[in-house]
Amino acid sequence: MKISVLGTGNVGRFLAAKIAHAGHAVVVGTRDPGRTLARADTSPTGAPPLADWHAGHRNIPLVTLAEAGGHGELIVNATAGAGSLAALHAAGPHDGKIIMDVANPLDFSAGFPPSLSVCNTDSLAEQIQREFPAARVVKTLNTMNHVLMTDPGRLPGPHNVFVAGEDAAAKATVSGLLQQFGWPEQDILDLGGIASARGMEMYLPLWLDLMRSLGSWDFNIRIVRPEP
Amino acid sequence: MKISVLGTGNVGRFLAAKIAHAGHAVVVGTRDPGRTLARADTSPTGAPPLADWHAGHRNIPLVTLAEAGGHGELIVNATAGAGSLAALHAAGPHDGKIIMDVANPLDFSAGFPPSLSVCNTDSLAEQIQREFPAARVVKTLNTMNHVLMTDPGRLPGPHNVFVAGEDAAAKATVSGLLQQFGWPEQDILDLGGIASARGMEMYLPLWLDLMRSLGSWDFNIRIVRPEP
Numbered sequence: 206m207k208i209s210v211l212g213t214g215n216v217g218r219f220l221a222a223k224i225a226h227a228g229h230a231v232v233v234g235t236r237d238p239g240r241t242l243a244r245a246d247t248s249p250t251g252a253p254p255l256a257d258w259h260a261g262h263r264n265i266p267l268v269t270l271a272e273a274g275g276h277g278e279l280i281v282n283a284t285a286g287a288g289s290l291a292a293l294h295a296a297g298p299h300d301g302k303i304i305m306d307v308a309n310p311l312d313f314s315a316g317f318p319p320s321l322s323v324c325n326t327d328s329l330a331e332q333i334q335r336e337f338p339a340a341r342v343v344k345t346l347n348t349m350n351h352v353l354m355t356d357p358g359r360l361p362g363p364h365n366v367f368v369a370g371e372d373a374a375a376k377a378t379v380s381g382l383l384q385q386f387g388w389p390e391q392d393i394l395d396l397g398g399i400a401s402a403r404g405m406e407m408y409l410p411l412w413l414d415l416m417r418s419l420g421s422w423d424f425n426i427r428i429v430r431p432e433p
Numbered sequence: 434m435k436i437s438v439l440g441t442g443n444v445g446r447f448l449a450a451k452i453a454h455a456g457h458a459v460v461v462g463t464r465d466p467g468r469t470l471a472r473a474d475t476s477p478t479g480a481p482p483l484a485d486w487h488a489g490h491r492n493i494p495l496v497t498l499a500e501a502g503g504h505g506e507l508i509v510n511a512t513a514g515a516g517s518l519a520a521l522h523a524a525g526p527h528d529g530k531i532i533m534d535v536a537n538p539l540d541f542s543a544g545f546p547p548s549l550s551v552c553n554t555d556s557l558a559e560q561i562q563r564e565f566p567a568a569r570v571v572k573t574l575n576t577m578n579h580v581l582m583t584d585p586g587r588l589p590g591p592h593n594v595f596v597a598g599e600d601a602a603a604k605a606t607v608s609g610l611l612q613q614f615g616w617p618e619q620d621i622l623d624l625g626g627i628a629s630a631r632g633m634e635m636y637l638p639l640w641l642d643l644m645r646s647l648g649s650w651d652f653n654i655r656i657v658r659p660e661p
Contacts, residue, residue: 321553
């Protein structure tokens with residue numbers, strides 16, 4: 206499948222590398238590839254310079270957002286939540302395409318911990334779906350650290366990833382991609398329509414508190430049910 | 434310990450029964466005990482008439498909110514979130530006492546699923562702490578169904594309950610009570626100060642979506658970490 210990853214942070218890099226490894230034709234889209242490659246500083250979230258990463262992933266073209274939009278049948282939104290709609294517009298129109306939204310609407314304007322820029326009666330994924338009504342938005346993977354997204358086996362025993370969206374076929378495609386990432390099918394929980402992205406995004410404050418109290422981002426949640 | 438449970442719904446009943454079983458002097462406080470006992474209907478959340486429950490728990494006095502406030506060294510807020518501040522005021526002032534807040538600020542005014550009446554940059558537990566600055570508020574148990582609160586062993590293997598609050602001694606007392614409910618000490622995770630109640634309360638929309646997709650309220654989450 207032709208897949209475009211929007212965003213050059215740690216999330217975009219890990220997803221693009223895994224998608225390429227799984228045999229898909231993947232490109233990474235960013236506003237200004239030349240300027241982004243020229244930056245020599247580490248990002249605020251600790252990502253090393255993109256050029257260092259790209260040197261090890263020459264098989265993954267770094268292209269403009271418009272070029273990424275033209276390439277992908279499936280568009281991965283791995284941009285920061287605050288810039289997601291603008292980036293998706295630059296890559297649009299996305300008609301008929303799947304937008305796999307893994308972003309969180311984190312608002313760092315008041316420092317750390319961030320609040321959410323949208324929540325409770327709306328969500329980033331719903332905003333994206335409204336903005337691109339002919340696209341098929343699937344929310345997933347936003348409830349964990351980027352390393353875990355593509356390496357679920359690093360944690361012992363089962364743990365869960367969620368999907369939410371209106372289009373069953375789009376969710377099946379995303380679920381197939383998650384399985385290529387290493388997620389067992391039975392650990393992928395379908396939470397229903399795109400409004401379920403609210404709960405997935407509103408989990409972030411708990412995730413941040415857990416990260417602080419555990420002293421690590423290397424965790425996920427398992428849904429525990431009674432023995433059958 | 435002298436403990437007062439505010440609220441006569443399923444949560445209040447299950448907690449009061451378990452607290453009595455653990456040997457504490459527990460009362461249940463409600464606005465109008467006579468009127469509440471006289472009600473013959475099932476509550477909107479499916480709780481049978483209180484008189485039926487009370488017939489099986491004669492050892493637990495049903496008292497006014499003011500009497501409950503006078504009795505307890507530890508006050509359990511098991512009222513509906515929308516009525517919590519009013520109920521706590523009627524039972525106040527709570528100076529020096531522990532308020533164990535298990536409520537969720539669910540807003541059903543637009544139907545089901547509910548939204549939260551407070552979230553993101555504030556929480557019900559923080560509202561309670563601000564309203565009663567001389568009380569020691571501890572948020573806990575709000576992330577699961579009432580049956581599981583006092584019977585964690587019904588699920589296989591470890592799963593987690595959270596505590597948040599400013600006062601370490603109050604959190605230790607609440608943790609001791611949770612252990613009497615059957616929670617292993619190592620499964621009780623301290624998330625930090627009372628602001629961490631935001632994440633615990635904002636988890637509710639995800640919990641509601643999980644309940645709908647699993648078709649059951651009988652589940653909880655386990656924090657999964659790498660093998661040491």
